Amino acid sequence: MIHIVYMSRAVRPLSDQDLQELLDQCRRDNAARDVTGVLFYSHGNIAQLIEGEAEVLEPLFDVISRDGRHSNVVKLVDKPITERSFADWSMAFHPLEPGGFEALQGFLLPQHLPPPPSSLSIADAMLVDLVKLAVFGADATPAAPEPEHA
Amino acid sequence: MREQQLRDILGHMPAGVATLQGQELRYGFVNEAMRAVLGAAVEEGDAVAEHPGTIPADLLEVMRQVYDAGRPYVAKAYSLPLPATDGGPSTPRYFDIALEPVREGNGPVSGLLLFAVDVTVQEEARQRAHHLSIETRRLDTRLRVLTETVPQITFTVDAAGKFEYVSPQWYYFTGQPPTADLNAIWPLLIHPDDRLRVLYQADTARTSGVGWSYEYRLRRHDGQYRWMLSRALPELHAPDQAVFWHGALTEVHDQRELADALRRGEAELRFLADSIPELIWTATAEGFIDYYNHYTGEYSGLTKEELGPTGWINLLEPSEQAGAARRWVQSIATGQPYEGLFRMRRHDGRYRWHIIRARQLTDERGPRWFGTCTDVDDQYRLREVLQTQYDELARTNRDLDTFVYTASHDLKQPVLNLRGLFDELRRTATFNDPEEGEIIGMVDEALGQLDATLQDLAATVQEQRGLSAPVEALDLRSVADEVLLGLRAQVQESEATVSLDFAAAPTLTYGRANLRSILHNLLSNALKFADPARPLHLQVRSFLSEAGQPVLTVQDNGLGMELPGRPAPVFQPFARQHPHIAGAGVGMYLVQRIVASRGGHLEVSSTVGEGTTFTIHWFED
Numbered sequence: 001m002i003h004i005v006y007m008s009r010a011v012r013p014l015s016d017q018d019l020q021e022l023l024d025q026c027r028r029d030n031a032a033r034d035v036t037g038v039l040f041y042s043h044g045n046i047a048q049l050i051e052g053e054a055e056v057l058e059p060l061f062d063v064i065s066r067d068g069r070h071s072n073v074v075k076l077v078d079k080p081i082t083e084r085s086f087a088d089w090s091m092a093f094h095p096l097e098p099g100g101f102e103a104l105q106g107f108l109l110p111q112h113l114p115p116p117p118s119s120l121s122i123a124d125a126m127l128v129d130l131v132k133l134a135v136f137g138a139d140a141t142p143a144a145p146e147p148e149h150a
Numbered sequence: 151m152r153e154q155q156l157r158d159i160l161g162h163m164p165a166g167v168a169t170l171q172g173q174e175l176r177y178g179f180v181n182e183a184m185r186a187v188l189g190a191a192v193e194e195g196d197a198v199a200e201h202p203g204t205i206p207a208d209l210l211e212v213m214r215q216v217y218d219a220g221r222p223y224v225a226k227a228y229s230l231p232l233p234a235t236d237g238g239p240s241t242p243r244y245f246d247i248a249l250e251p252v253r254e255g256n257g258p259v260s261g262l263l264l265f266a267v268d269v270t271v272q273e274e275a276r277q278r279a280h281h282l283s284i285e286t287r288r289l290d291t292r293l294r295v296l297t298e299t300v301p302q303i304t305f306t307v308d309a310a311g312k313f314e315y316v317s318p319q320w321y322y323f324t325g326q327p328p329t330a331d332l333n334a335i336w337p338l339l340i341h342p343d344d345r346l347r348v349l350y351q352a353d354t355a356r357t358s359g360v361g362w363s364y365e366y367r368l369r370r371h372d373g374q375y376r377w378m379l380s381r382a383l384p385e386l387h388a389p390d391q392a393v394f395w396h397g398a399l400t401e402v403h404d405q406r407e408l409a410d411a412l413r414r415g416e417a418e419l420r421f422l423a424d425s426i427p428e429l430i431w432t433a434t435a436e437g438f439i440d441y442y443n444h445y446t447g448e449y450s451g452l453t454k455e456e457l458g459p460t461g462w463i464n465l466l467e468p469s470e471q472a473g474a475a476r477r478w479v480q481s482i483a484t485g486q487p488y489e490g491l492f493r494m495r496r497h498d499g500r501y502r503w504h505i506i507r508a509r510q511l512t513d514e515r516g517p518r519w520f521g522t523c524t525d526v527d528d529q530y531r532l533r534e535v536l537q538t539q540y541d542e543l544a545r546t547n548r549d550l551d552t553f554v555y556t557a558s559h560d561l562k563q564p565v566l567n568l569r570g571l572f573d574e575l576r577r578t579a580t581f582n583d584p585e586e587g588e589i590i591g592m593v594d595e596a597l598g599q600l601d602a603t604l605q606d607l608a609a610t611v612q613e614q615r616g617l618s619a620p621v622e623a624l625d626l627r628s629v630a631d632e633v634l635l636g637l638r639a640q641v642q643e644s645e646a647t648v649s650l651d652f653a654a655a656p657t658l659t660y661g662r663a664n665l666r667s668i669l670h671n672l673l674s675n676a677l678k679f680a681d682p683a684r685p686l687h688l689q690v691r692s693f694l695s696e697a698g699q700p701v702l703t704v705q706d707n708g709l710g711m712e713l714p715g716r717p718a719p720v721f722q723p724f725a726r727q728h729p730h731i732a733g734a735g736v737g738m739y740l741v742q743r744i745v746a747s748r749g750g751h752l753e754v755s756s757t758v759g760e761g762t763t764f765t766i767h768w769f770e771d
């Protein structure tokens with residue numbers, strides 16, 4: 001099993017509908033291929049972590065990186081892992097009309113994103129924190145408070 | 151018959167034919183085509199002046215003059231406003247109109263022969279050609295002005311590589327006379343090192359019918375070679391058949407020099423970074439490392455790929471990774487410099503202490519991070535050794551003080567006894583010695599001196615250590631905070647949590663140095679005897695006893711100890727509960743002495759493996 005993390009820029013801003021279509025399509029296709037992970041989107045910034053079998057993930061990443069909806073795809077990590085860190089596939093973004101989204105399967109508001117799971121190595125968890133920061137900016141990722149001084 | 155035939159032929163001719171008779175120019179024969187031209191129905195015998203149809207006044211006037219002068223006339227491309235056939239607005243049509251005077255025999259002019267040949271199509275074509283040539287001339291002028299005013303040299307080459315055209319800038323730039331043979335001279339002006347390449351590239355582009363873009367050095371009028379960018383595109387006359395290449399030469403010397411300097415500068419910096427025996431790296435604005443210097447690979451034994459954009463975290467001592475990662479994310483979020491002291495794993499698995507520092511550089515290329523990891527392992531270890539030695543010395547010093555203090559205190563009684571015995575001896579015994587008085591006096595004096603010296607010693611030590619400082623109302627929390635500040639290294643090291651609860655009795659009237667000494671000894675003791683199996687939890691509490699006297703407890707969950715038997719054990723100087731741990735013993739002895747000297751007492755309860763609680767009753771109930 002491997003996981004891949006990349007960042008990219010949307011060619012033009014994705015609308016609520018674009019995002020929901022992507023969410024629906026990916027949830028369906030990823031579940032069928034046993035691909036899990038998470039996608040962050042904000043103001044044209046995209047970052048995605050996918051995990052699954054190498055035979056599935058390598059060609060999938062090829063398809064995704066050639067998708068005309070985004071460009072400047074920069075792969076940050078592509079390496080073997082021993083266990084999954086995400087139970088299914090989800091997306092986090094700020095919809096213009098939040099109303100309908102909150103109930104959607106696999107959708108998260110950026111401020112409700114849980115911290116990176118502990119099954120990730122600290123280096124990989126930091127990587128996820130950094131891409132989250134790069135996509136959503138400093139406001140959505142409150143820095144953990146310094147441990148209280150005894 | 152012949153005349154009828156002639157009429158038929160004339161009648162069906164595509165050109166208009168009409169005869170006009172007499173001074174009044176009355177219509178005679180008018181064929182079909184001429185009727186169409188004249189428009190209105192004309193009858194034989196009508197005078198033209200009365201039924202001019204489409205014939206304008208000026209043509210009528212010319213007809214009269216031709217009649218009078220008897221000389222033929224041809225009006226070329228004469229415009230007649232014929233009504234459109236479908237009743238729309240009339241469009242001008244053009245006719246070559248010939249007027250031929252007719253004479254009977256050699257007599258005077260008796261009429262006119264009128265021919266009208268429709269030349270509208272030819273005329274329109276001519277007019278179009280005329281407009282086109284005007285437009286072409288205009289474009290030509292514009293192109294010439296443009297090509298001669300732009301700073302670039304423009305040129306046209308044919309498929310054989312011969313120059314068709316070059317703009318005047320070429321002569322200006324190269325300083326060649328206008329008579330120079332372009333094709334012969336141009337290659338000679340290219341820098342010898344670039345010549346073959348340029349000729350080859352141009353040739354290849356021409357044979358494959360594509361454009362080109364390359365740079366080379368061209369000799370300027372002053373003999374200097376300047377970098378030029380040559381770009382050209384083919385002009386295709388049929389698909390795949392290029393006939394000409396049109397292009398421009400732009401001087402890019404300065405940009406090129408700048409780029410070269412930048413490249414050189416970057417290469418030099420990289421060389422520098424790779425030569426330094428220190429870990430150096432750069433990171434993107436997002437916080438991903440995009441460059442590790444050579445030494446990083448050497449130190450870690452890992453390649454750039456193995457390290458990856460965040461892999462440096464893996465080099466840190468595992469217990470330090472989470473904190474280091476959190477602070478890096480914070481620095482990226484805020485732009486604050488990063489600094490920390492961490493152990494980093496070397497290729498052989500040994501950890502060495504490093505100071506990791508990173509700062510953000512912001513310029514027009516956007517923010518980037520530059521970082522270094524400086525090996526301070528030797529300094530760190532030296533400092534640790536020095537600190538241990540210093541602590542040891544300080545403790546020995548304190549022990550010595552305490553020893554002197556106790557010794558002087560403990561010697562007081564024997565000296566007192568000695569004096570008593572001596573007084574007794576002097577009273578009961580007699581010495582057979584003439585110098586008896588003098589000796590007794592000397593012994594007396596020596597005893598007095600001994601007593602005074604002991605008192606001075608005790609006083610000095612007491613003074614030095616502030617043991618006799620005046621009492622004052624002290625805020626327990628602020629004194630405790632001060633003490634903890636001094637112990638923060640040990641607190642961090644043992645990952646202890648300390649909870650202070652002074653709410654029930656926040657102040658204590660005591661000597662400041664004494665209180666500090668007591669707290670310091672109790673807390674540092676607890677820190678020393680922490681159980682490595684669990685994080686230390688220290689609880690300090692202050693309250694009032696039933697009798698209203700202040701009490702302080704210090705409770706830990708450390709190793710605990712065997713108590714030598716109840717009631718409260720007596721702490722002997724230099725006696726250690728845990729021989730494997732440095733520097734206990736005197737401290738607790740001192741605590742007990744201080745507390746006792748102020749009229750209080752110290753209790754201790756302890757369970758091995760669970761922890762110890764010290765209770766100080768500051769004053770007896």
Ligand SMILES: Cc1cc2nc3c(=O)[nH]c(=O)nc-3n(C[C@H](O)[C@H](O)[C@H](O)COP(=O)(O)O)c2cc1C
Binds near residue numbers: 022026039063064069
């Ligand atoms: C930012 C982004 C992320 C995507 N992530 C996934 C994904 O996780 N799984 C997936 O199947 N398709 C994903 N896609 C869509 C694929 O690029 C592609 O459009 C989709 O797989 C449909 O491919 P197909 O037409 O070959 O079936 C993503 C597209 C974009 C733009």
